[in-house]
Amino acid sequence: MENANPGAGWWVYLLRCGDGSIYTGITNDLDRRLKSHQAGSASRYTRTRLPVEIVYRESQPDRSNALRREAEIKRFPRARKQRLINGH
Numbered sequence: 001m002e003n004a005n006p007g008a009g010w011w012v013y014l015l016r017c018g019d020g021s022i023y024t025g026i027t028n029d030l031d032r033r034l035k036s037h038q039a040g041s042a043s044r045y046t047r048t049r050l051p052v053e054i055v056y057r058e059s060q061p062d063r064s065n066a067l068r069r070e071a072e073i074k075r076f077p078r079a080r081k082q083r084l085i086n087g088h
Helices: 030-039 063-075 078-086
Strands: 010-017 022-027 052-060
Touching: 010 030, 010 063, 010 078, 022 030, 022 052, 022 063, 022 078, 030 052, 052 063, 052 078
Parallel strands: none
Antiparallel strands: 010 022, 010 052
């Protein structure tokens, strides 16, 4: 997993929610976004599924690439997301 340096460009990330579901998102400031999720102010989905923890992240060079990768991951079945999280 890569370092969550806010100046590193854009990030695609996966969160494991309190109910066991997996949330996929993008940001250009991973630390700030994670804090927003944990505070219940980042998304309607995660707000009702606290607590959340980041389980995967990958850097992207720009917002466009991050959006494409996010859409790709969102289409993955749960088992494939789990393999991504596990590093396979």
